Amino acid sequence: MVKPGLAIHGGKPVREQYLPYGKQSIDDEDIQTVINVLKGDFITTGPTINQFEEKVAAYVGAKYAVAFSSGTAALHGACFAAGISDGDEVITTPMTFVASANSILYQGGVPVFSDIDPHTYNIDPESIKQKITSKTKAIIPVHFTGQPVELDEILKIAQDYNLIIIEDAAHALGATYKDRKIGSIGDMTMFSFHPVKHITTGEGGIITTNNEAYYQKLLQFRTHGITRDSNKLLKNHGSWYYEMQTLGYNYRITDFQAALGLSQLQKLDSFISKRKQYVAMYQEELKELPEIIVPKQLNYVNSSWHLYIIRLNLSLLKVDRREIFQALQKENIGVNVHYIPVHLQPYYQKLNYQKGICPKTEKLYEEIITLPLFSSMSKKDVNDVIQAVKK
Structure with a gap:
């Protein structure tokens, strides 16, 4: 038992150098991959982003992936794609980084906090049920520390109440639930590529989904709500023409960040x-x-x-x-x-x-x-x- 005043004050520390709680792992191969893109024609929006998205989607077993400038931006995009708007309630956990709830607020929604299972520290499905009202639109479960939530129970709740599931998997790239990769199960799933996460793009995030409608909305949202797709244009003045059809944001990731992500993904x-x-x-x-x-x-x-x-x-x-x-x-x-x-x-x-x-x-x-x-x-x-x- 530790007694008062005996909790390691003074004396020689165990370590001479400080050990951070988390840190990126970047090698010469990663650096050279980024240099190659920086020497190329595209450093902002280019082909490497598409390659990175395709590789992440394939890794988790999803049909689509859309990369963003951060995990927070990706979550915001998912809330937009889900149609969350003024007064809509979204149930999530308070045991998370503020971005999980803030992304709801960005869309005018109302975060509703559900308590955790004290054994797993993840959101408790029974608590979710107690928080559902006629205004509930979605659930954002967080795979806290990288351990997946009780997805079967949460999916059943979502089905019973016609709710959208946006998984906050910032911690959970590479995790599985009953042999299914996280990122292939819910309506949309967000992964983060912040330096302390499993792989990094500096700052960055991505949404994976199997829903083409969500995919198209995410693509448009991250680029000011603008489209150049001739099949979506209300008018077409020529090959140069584009339309801003919704209020989006500049949430684009860069090509050289995606290059780092591609190299990291292999590891x-x-x-x-x-x-x-x-x-x-x-x-x-x-x-x-x-x-x-x-x-x-x-x-x-x-x-x-x-x-x-x-x-x-x-x-x-x-x-x-x-x-x-x-x-x-x-x-x-x-x-x-x-x-x-x-x-x-x-x-x-x-x-x-x-x-x-x-x-x-x-x-x-x-x-x-x-x-x-x-x-x-x-x-x-x-x-x-x-x-x-x-x-």
Whole structure:
């Protein structure tokens, strides 16, 4: 048991150099791929984007993919394609980054926060059912940490109430649910390519879908709502002619970002394999510590392990999470907390979201710490983290 005042103050730290919680893994092949595009004719909207979209779609088993300038932009596009507008309610989890809910607000919709399953930390299907009203238009489940949600139950709810499913899979590229790849199941699925994710394009995101109507809307939305497709034009003044038919945004990704994504995608499975190897080390070494609850792994899902989160058993500790967090930082371990529940953010408080609406989420937030996990870590790095946590 940790006693007051003994939580690693002073002394030589476990590590000499700081270890971040997440980091991109970029090699010379990635760099050369980007250079090749930069030396070519297209650096903004060019053929490499289409190639990247086709490869991602093929990887997850979807018919279509549309790349965006960020995961947030991609989620916004999905909400637009789903027809979310003023007053429409969309159910999501507060245990996520703010973008999951913000994308609803961008369309004039109303985020409705559903509580989590305290064992998996994912959105609870039973809580979803309780939040459905006549105004509910869609559900945005988040595959938190890379572990897929209970998709069969959520799909059944969506079918019963005629709701659209937009999966926030920012953490879950490469994950599977009952042997089906995430990205091929819901109406639309978003993946993020931020540097701490499994693969990166710098900033970037993508929507995968099997629905051609959504696909066409996404394409138009990311380019100011403009089309040059002669089959869609209301008029046609010539080959130069284009029409802005809806209010879209400049959410385009660049060709050189897509080139990086293409190169990274070839390494994705090896990146995930490394993450799983390091998670196994964490699980083995930390599971016997009574002060810590390690993540629960469901046998019918295959997590892609974006984050590794430990939960503190505060009843056995006489120091709080903040002191343990700061002590680990003094050991040069780049811990983090994912996430502050969205409904507790000041902006959402101004929108009259109250503390207490998702008690399981709020309790979890007080007890979690994210440990470093990324593919370019070494086994020594992992062992340093384990040593610091035990210390």
